[in-house]
Amino acid sequence: MKNTIAERIADFLKNYPPFNLLKKQELRAISEEVEVLYLEKGKFIFNKETKPHSYFYIVNKGAVKLSQVDNEEQNIIDICDEGDIFGLRPLMTQENYLLNAETNEESIIYGIPLEIFKPLSESNKNVKNYLITSFASNIKDASIIEGRGNISSYIQKETNNDLFNIQNARFTKKPITCEASTTVKEIAISMRDQHIGAMVVAKNKKPIGIITSKDLRDKVATGDYKISSKAEDIMSSPVITSTEEITIPEAHIAMLKHATSHICITKDGTPKSKLMGILSLHDLIVSLGNNPSVLIKEINRAKKSKHLRTIREKVHLLLKTYLEQELPFPHILNIISEINTVIISRSIELCLKKMDTPPPVKFTWLSLGSQGRKEQLLTSDQDNALIFEDVPQTKFQETQEYFINLSIKVVKYLNTIGYEYCPADMMASNPKWCNSLSNWKQQFNDWILNPDGAGTLLSSIFFDYEYIYGEKELTEKLGRSLFKTINENKYFLSKLAKDVIDKPSPVGFFRQFIVETNGEHQEVFNIKIRALMPLIDAARILILFHNVKNSNNTLNRYKKLAELEPQNEDLYNSCARAFRTLLKFKTEQGIINNDSGKLINLESLSKTEKLKLKRAFKPIKEIQELLIIRFNLKQML
Known part of the structure; x- marks a missing residue:
């Protein structure tokens, strides 16, 4: 007699790893003994420190929240949804659980x-390696660790000292300090005796300045200051600071950016x-030529x-290396x-030298779109603009x-380096995108106060900007004007939100991918338009709704939204995770196919890759539903 319930369970399990690695009869044997749990929202499957169960778990429908409680504060580790496995601890060890598992919905x-x-x-090596790696890497969505191999190779990756790019920078603990009133002579003697190249000037155990060997040479040995001078007379202040978690590339970039050789931790x-x-x-190990700090030095020295272009190609190789090493994706971004920003800035400097005369007035150059959001990993179209100071008519x-x-x-220079021209001509070489501050303000007032399809599109692009070169105050003045006009016309945000709701869905009613049906790209999936842009647009609109300035990056926007709306924290965190997954997938596809990665041939994807994508689509519908309620869009649908 057929066990129809077991058959349904087997049909579900066979779509997800590691069950898709089992034989049909093995899967059937498991399905006949599966425990089916129907749980309302807020029910616990297990708690931290409880004894291990005789099961591990997979979500069939709904979602499960994994969390820790520290000092009575709940820290959400991850949200497991359809097809995600969790509670693997009893499979690996008989120790008590380390997390709470609670249903996030029915x-x-x-x-x-x-x-x-x-x-x-x-008895199945692939299944065993998969589960061990998933457990060891502590990743909720186990599909993203597919291909890492066995656990020994994973651990080797995580502990390999050659992984310069993901190591935290090693710093000197318990640094030698002095007071602001300490004399230069006393400082020099102490630095000589202690064999150190810098002295931190501290007050109440907090750094207020720093004195280096270079300061002693340039300020004291030259006779500009006497050896009886005080530390506060020659110290550099304020100091550049960071937390203990600063990585080696971040430290290099910070030192170059601030023209310093020391960072106070x-x-x-x-x-x-x-x-x-x-x-x-001196503490930072100089790595190979594709080290970020070395690349930035090369960029600043480049003459042609x-x-x-050669450096930009090295950046592409660096990106591939980062992805292969599975660095944290925000770190890669x-x-x-940052390297892209320096390349563009250097290009402007070199082009200014080719002009017959210096700029007649102050100006600022902005990157827009993905580079404006600091999300451009693969070289893509240019989107930029120029603002210059107001002048008499x-x-x-x-x-x-x-x-x-x-x-x-x-623009031509950037194209030579490898940045394609914008097909829509949204570049500073277009007079519409090269204008005075007052004209830019007027243009945005027109777009915001009289929104139409073209105006909302153009203005939304401009909300994602990054200052690159020139007078930053011009950018800030335009930003203040934009927010003032938006606050006076809330309907504009509703119009932007309506455009997000109208974005085409990534999947159809039967969860099949919706592919392009017209033009030269028929039968391919556009991951940028159908999956990434709804998440990007929603984050932008909601951050504008809260009147938050200088927050242009999508991940940072969702992080800020989670702080501002704790009742929607889970949704915003889910959107951030989905965005990371989708952008990383797009980037990997672009590297494989040597293109932008936005158009994906579904036939080239494995079943696991397709499932991974579909999981990332779930927050799109949820964030669109929030926009409908927030901006009262039902009457506009």
Whole structure:
């Protein structure tokens, strides 16, 4: 007699790893013994420190929240949804659970009996390696660790000292300090005796300045200051600070950015907290030529476009290395985006040298779109703009012509390096995108107060901007004007939200991928338009709704939204995770196919990859539903 319930369970399990690695009869044997749990929201499957169960679990429907409680504060580790496994601890060790597992919504959970599953996993090397790696890496969505191999290779990756790029920078703990009133002579003697190259000037155990060997040479040995001078007379202040978690690339970039050779390590990363140590340039190991700091030095020394193009190719190799090493994805975004910024800035500097005269007035260059959000990993289309200071009307034409000519040079220069021209001509070489501050303000007032399809699209692009070069105050003045106009016309945000709701869905009614049906890209899936943009657009609108300035990165926006709306924290965290998964997937596809990665041939994907994508789509519908309620869009649908 057929067991229809067991058949349904087997049909479900066979779609998800590691069950898809089992034979049909093995899967059937497990399915006949599965424990089916129907749980309301807020029910615990297990708690921290409880004894291990005789099952591990997989979510059939709903979601399960994994969390820790520290000092009565709940820290959510992850949210498991359809097809995610959790509670593997009894399979690996008989120690008590380390996390709480609580249903985040009404859920159906399958308990997989260890008594039957464990012998099967022991005899199946792929299943065993998969489960051990998943357990060791402490990752909720086990599909993302597919391909890491066995646990020994995973541990080797995590502990390999050659992984310069993900190591925290080693710093000197218990640094030698002095007071502001200490004399230069006393400082020099102490530095000589202690064999150190810098002395931190501290007050109440907090760093207020720093004196280096270079300061003694340039300020004292030259006779500018006497050896009886006090520390406060020659110290560099304020100091550059960071937390203990600063990585080697981040430290290199910070030193280059602030033209310093030392960083003070403090308890909370600011000068207002206790000094924990000091990090010097000497402490940082100089790595291979594709090290971020070395690349930035090369960029700043580059004289020709071919040099920058070569460096840009090195950045692409660096990105591939980072992905292969499975660095934390936000870390990859930060490093690659910072390098892109320096490349663009250097290009502007070199083009300015080719102009016959200096700029007639102050100006600022902005990157827009993905680079403006610091999310451009693969070289893609240029989106940029130029703002110049207001001038009398009689001077406007010649001033604009100067900056258009400069922009033409820069845009062409960037194209030579590898940044494609924008097909829609949203570049500073276009007079519409090269204008005075007052004209930009007026343009945005028109877009916001009289929203139409083109206006909302163009303005939303401009809300994602990054200052690159020039007078930053011009950018800030425009930003203040934008927020003032938006606050006076809330309907504009509703119009933006309506556009997000109208975005095409990534999957159809039967959870099949929706592919393109027109044009030259028929039968391919557009991950950018159908999956990434709804998450990007929603984060932008909600951050504008809260009137938060200077928050242009999608991950940072969702992090800030989770702080501002704790009642929606789980949703915003889910959106951030989905965005990371989708952008990483797009980047990997772009590297494989040597393109932008936005158009994906579904036939080239494995079943696991397709399932991974579909899981990441879930928050899209949820964030769209929030927008419908927040902006009262039902009447507009």
